[in-house]
Amino acid sequence: MPAAVPVPPATPAEEWEFLEWNVLKPSRSSSVCITCQHFRYEVGRHCVTLLTCPIHQGLIPQGEHLTKRCSQWVARQEVVTGWCPEGG
C-alpha cells in the first residue's frame, strides 16, 4: 500500500478539529506522533502551540504526541536516510 501523502488543507490548521478519540493508539515504543514524518507544529494567533497532523487534517491533543500514534505512522526521513544522504 502506498504511503499516505498530505493534501493542501482547505482551512488553516487553527480551524481544524482535534482528532477523533479513536485515531490515536497508545505506543510503548518511540514510534509516536512526534517521531512521525507527518507531524507538524505551529504557533497560532493567540501564541498557543498547535500540534497538527496534515494526513488527518486535525489537531493532536497536547501530550498525546509523545505517547500515541496512528496506523499511518511513518519514520522521519532524516532517521531513515540520515541528514545528508547525498554526502555519504
Ligand code: SF4
Ligand atoms: S502518527 Fe498518525 S496522527 Fe500522528 S502525526 Fe503521524 S500520521 Fe499523524
